[in-house]
Amino acid sequence: MAAAPDGARPREKEKTMRVLVSSAGTRGDVQPVLALALEVRRLGHDARLCVPPNFVEWVAGHGFDAVPMGVEMRRPAPGQPPAPVPDLITDQFDTLAAAVKGCDAVLGANAHQYAARSVAERAGLPYVTAVYAPVALPSPELAPPPSPGETWEPGRPGDNERRWAATTAAWNARALERVNHNRARLGLAEIGDVLRHNVTDRPWLAADATLGPAPAGLDVVQTGAWLLRDPAPLPAELAAFLDAGDPPVYVGFGSMPLPPDTSRAVVEAARANGRRVVLARGWADLAPVDDGPDCVSVGDVNQQALFARVAVAVHHGGAGTTVAAARAGVPQVVVPMFSDQFYWASRVVALGVGTSASLAGLHAGTLNAALHEALLPGVEATAGATAWDVTTDGATAAARLLVAAVSG
Known part of the structure; x- marks a missing residue:
């Protein structure tokens, strides 16, 4: 030595x-x-x-x-x-x-x-x-x-x-x-x-x-x-879909069970707001309801990269998804179903970065109203400003x- x-x-x-x-x-x-x-x-x-x-x-x-x-x-x-x-x-x-x-x-x-x-x-x-x-x-x-x-x-x-x-x-x-x-x-x-x-x-x-x-x-x-920092690029098909039009609505509920007609409800609600849709399949197997070019389904993808390119994120209110959306500055619609998801939904509403909807009675009409509220310019501005306060x-x-x- x-x-x-x-x-x-x-x-x-x-x-x-x-x-x-x-x-x-x-x-x-x-x-x-x-x-x-x-x-x-x-x-x-x-x-x-x-x-x-x-x-x-x-x-x-x-x-x-x-x-x-x-x-x-x-x-x-x-x-x-x-x-x-x-x-x-x-x-x-x-x-x-x-x-x-x-x-x-x-x-x-x-x-x-x-x-x-x-x-x-x-x-x-x-x-x-x-x-x-x-x-x-x-x-x-x-x-x-x-x-x-x-x-x-x-x-x-x-x-x-x-x-x-x-x-x-x-x-x-x-x-x-x-x-x-x-x-x-x-x-x-x-x-x-x-x-x-x-x-x-x-x-x-x-x-x-x-x-x-x-x-x-x-x-x-x-x-x-x-x-967990994710450097993975978005799949080519998804990236092409995002490039082909205005920012879409993201819909994903992770491992949560859902009623069988949820896919149709969210697609119809997004269309009523003039938005395309990215469906994260999850355990509920969300899938397009027709062959329309305004909807695509994906498996596990880099949420950090995807959320930066969507207009609003509709999700179940998991802790990780909530912070990922907040960090991206994207408005949220939280549909809580279990445990702490209700708390995160309440925080999204309290901070003015989105709204929430109840799973009970969830249909195209209620989702249409929730999306309309989340897409208001004031909510988008608040979500963008709040993103700067989220630590990484x-x-x-x-x-x-x-x-x-x-x-x-």
Whole structure:
């Protein structure tokens, strides 16, 4: 080894850390943690990701150690009975307990990480829970996400506290016994509140502060949204369609189920507003209703590139889609169906960057009115101005915090 200048001792190479990241859900849940892992690696460190089996190949293709955990989140096959669901809590404990070996910190993405904190506790490692929406954090300021089939209203402080108490009881009834059974297997003490144990006393909020500010009165680290940069070009057929006319309406609902006549309703509504349509097929298989040249359907494409070229984005209100549209400065029509989607719809309306429509009774007439409102010049101007306030470095900020948690 060469001598150090001025006789100083040679500087030892900084130890590379590895973070274990646990994620469950659909692509919208996994994509942000992949963005985080890429930033961790850019800082000279490494990550191991535990993800649903159908995302293992995608994550591994970016050069990470990818471990299957839980069940595949795929569109149900027509006419096929649902596959048996294993004990997902025990599966998380077993998978993460094996995957944590050689890691220096653990991060659980979303509140449904039943094992990650316990595994980190058993290993003596720093741990953090990150959520993607303020409504996931128990707070008097916001009501909890609704149960499937229910809608959501922000509520009032007293009422919100009652609703969070009911939500906490439901989480405990569903999971507390199994969590404590598995904690006992690790030699850990029982807990009394699954939800607050999972969320922790100081969670991270991986959401943009303009779109989704942290609830007041909570000790929350708001990093900004974790955006996966996508350099992929748009497919040639789509690019040609965009070049052939005025900016179209984008319609996409991701992994959400939809009534069978949704394609016709959105196409008719767009035509009533004099707009062409890009249909993102998604799990509902949205498709053109005729051979008209004013409509095209696409699979998974680069939303960042596409949204920059559309007049309005009609979508389900997923956290990732909402921030992508806001960042592009495009007006939005949000049709929420599940969980935090109602919260994001309320924020789009509150910020004046779009409107929302209810899935119940959704038809060409209601969509026509929603599109007309979203296409007003004032909404377009507000969406364009708001885009400048949307931060893009949330994953970088979170990666730096992780490294500091280990090295500090």
